[in-house]
Amino acid sequence: MRSILRGATVVDGTGGPRRQADVEMIDDRIAAVGRIDGVEGAQEVDLSGLVLSPGFVDIHTHFDAQVFWDRDLTPSSWHGVTTVVQGNCGFGVAPARPGDRQLIMETLELVEGMRVPTLQSGIEWGFETFPQYLDALRSLPKRINVAAFVPHSMVRLYVMGAEAAFSRAATDEELVEICRVVADALRAGAIGISTSQAPSHQGPQGRPVPSRFADEREVRALVKTLAETRRDGIIEITYGPLLEIEEVARMSAEYGVRITWGSVLPGLFGGPGSAMAMLERGMAAGGQLWPQTSTRFITTQMSLENPYQWSRVPAFSEVLGRGHDAMTAAYSDPEWRARARQQSVSIASQTDFLDGDIDGYFRRTSVEETDQHDALRGIPLATLAEERGAHPLDVMLDLALQDNLVTRFRNVPRSTKAELTELVKDHRTVLGAHDAAAHVDMLCDSCYPSYTLRYWVREEGALTLEEAVWRMSGQPAALWGLSDRGVIAPGKMADLVAFDPDTVSETPFERLYDFPANGDRLVSRSRGIEHIWVGGVATRCNGADVEGASPGVLVS
Ligand SMILES: [Zn+2]
Structure with a gap:
């Protein structure tokens, strides 16, 4: 199978300047780039007016489960992503005992x-x-390519059993077994390891997730296992009290492997400048540390049916996951409310919970989606609380109860534009942390490629087109050990996207109810992403997805 893509402006994913060139594909690879004569029997595609770039590589996704019911891996595939890395943050669905x-x-x-x-x-x-599980991933039909991390929390659960995994550090014998399971996974095709220490990662009954019970010795053992088994791989370590960014950087230097740090995000660790300061501390410590930054301003939606942002408050963690009735009963109970108020005010005053500023949180939080409170949309909860002479937490609970808990509250972060711009432009970061396939009921940052091309390139001018394409293809592919992908050059895989640089953008969010068991999600579609090829097979043509296309492979 031979195709010649003609007339595009090629931005090749190396960061080098754009040029007019034809691209020839033979089977699943790029055969030639430049002036290409007609060849008998080759398919010709006219891409005049479009930019042709490598398909985008989204290094931070959670498609581990969705891949079973959504062979198209949406919304990522709509935005020109041709390879996703799943299994981030220490979570996934394997290994798993029944x-x-x-x-x-x-x-x-x-x-x-x-x-x-x-x-x-x-x-x-x-x-x-x-x-x-990797075998299952291999055999599932997929529109785009999938690469997988082996997730630490699941490995602990598998090796130690639920009781121990959710309560303590591993013993020496367990640690040997954890490393054996991880090494087997790497040899079978996992491209790296993920683990999390993040305080927001709480499991059932408010217990921290298994990886948070690891001690430093256990994290080091994971890094060492990667170094011994797959040196071109990468390990994702999510921030938390156990390890500071500079310690992780030193670990990377010590074992000679790449570590990606999740994440340096403005507003997440304190006031303006704190994410930049964290990046500088990590860089000063040496090693091959690649902190992830999001390209998106973090606005989140949350309903009190799953108030995960509040999981650090004991009163909330008691009811998390207990179901609608138990939650409604707690939220209606004056005694529970008094505790929830007292605890959240005190935790926010002593830690970075809600940015250490609960009043500010309620000034930036408002009703977004609702059955009963249309008139209140967009009004800060702090304002409503003042009008009603009530505590804003009580107002939030009242509104949710009157709405049968369906109200979705939207939280806008503190003003972080200047710092986010710095981080997105800083080549010592990688663009990640977009969490595709996770939190789908309240955010959709998986649209970041078309958003980046619209916002950061066309509107803000913060990134050149060449830089943005490199940041979303060649850079992550190289750092994640996906050496066959991410650039347009002879011999590389023909994962390509052709887009209109003048119109490319994401579309406003819509809520779909298309997941199994009527599950809902927010999605954003794309405009201007005209053609996509995965391994040389067209998966989108003139702005429309090719029905049933499934050329994606497990990248291992
Ligand atoms: Zn994640």
Whole structure:
């Protein structure tokens, strides 16, 4: 199969300048770039007026479960992403013993906002070990390519059992077994390892997720396992009290492997400048540390049916995951409310919970989606609280109760534009942390490629087109060990996207109810992403997806 793509402006993913060139594909690879004569029997595609770039590589996704019911891996595939890396933040669905499946699904609901009924009817549990899961991934039809991390929390659960995994550090014997399971996964095709220490990662009954019970010795053992088994791989470590960014950077230097740090995000660790300061501290410590930054301003939506942002407040963690009735009862109970108020005010005053500023949080939070409160949309909860002479937490609970808990509250972060611009422009970061396939009921940052091309390139001029394409293809592909992808050059895989630089953009969010068991999600579609090829096979043509295309492979 031979195709010649003619007339595009080629931005090749190396960061080098754009040029007019034809691109020839033979089977799944790029055969030539430059002036190409007609060849008998070759298919010709006219791309005049479009930019042709490598398909985008989204290094931070959670498609581990969705891949079973959505072979198109949407919305990512709509935005020119041709390879996703899943299994981030220490979570996934394998390895998994049959008896742990329910607990895994409950954990995913709490930490990644996936609904248990959706997971129950969507996942085909035909695997136990991680290599078996990779086999399942290989055989599933996929529109785009998938690469997988082996997730630490699931490995702990598999090796230690639920009771121990959710309560303590590993013993020496358990640690040997954890490293053996991880090494097997890497040999079978996992491209790296993920683990999390993040305080926001709480499992059922408010217990921290398994990886948070690891001690430094256990994290070091993971890094060492990567160094010994797959030196071109990468390990994702999510921030938390156990390890500061400079310690992680030193670990990277010590073992000689790449570590990606999740994440340096403005407003997440304190006031303006704190994310930049964290980046500088990490860089000063040496090593091959690649902090992720999001390209998106973090606005989140949350309903009190899954108030995960509040999971650090004991009163909330008691009711998390206990179901609609138990939550409604607690929220209506004056005694519970008094505790929730007192605890949240005190935790916010002593930690970075809600940016350490609960009043500010309620000034930036308002009703976004609702059945009953249309007139209140967009009004800060702090303003409503003042009008009503009530505490804003009580106002939030009242509104939610009157709405049968369906109200979605939108939180806008502190003004962070200047710092986010610095981070997005800083080549010592990688563009990640967009969490595709997670928290799908309240955010959709998976649209970041078309958004970046619109906002950061066309409107803000903060990134050149060449820089943006490199940041979304060649740079992540090289750092994540995907050496066959991410640039347009002879011999590389023909994962390509052709877009209109003048119109490319994401579309406003819409809510779909298209997941198993009627699960809902927010999605954004794209405009101006005209053609996509995955391994040389057209998956989108003139702005429309090719029905049923599934050339994606497991990249291992
Ligand atoms: Zn994540």
